[in-house]
Amino acid sequence: MAKLHHSGIAQETVLRQTEVIQRMMGDLERTVQILSIHISTEEERVRIFDRSEPAYPILARTLIARRDNLVVTLAALGKRLHAINSATVAEAA
Numbered sequence: 001m002a003k004l005h006h007s008g009i010a011q012e013t014v015l016r017q018t019e020v021i022q023r024m025m026g027d028l029e030r031t032v033q034i035l036s037i038h039i040s041t042e043e044e045r046v047r048i049f050d051r052s053e054p055a056y057p058i059l060a061r062t063l064i065a066r067r068d069n070l071v072v073t074l075a076a077l078g079k080r081l082h083a084i085n086s087a088t089v090a091e092a093a
Helices: 002-046 058-092
Strands: none
């Protein structure tokens, strides 16, 4: 009986973790889209689109760095979610 109870708690924890990670990923994906829009807007405002240009806007460079960091975070969360799902499937089998 104790194993069943413990297994149920573990399953609930996995479901909660999965839900939290999925919500975080959705929020971060929306933030990446918003940052991309802001980057494009800034490039259009100054009419410089080449990042190698010395006059390329600092705001756009900063936003690109933020966006790139979020993309890396999204990839890490995706790997974590995959690991959780793989472990859950392996335990069920």
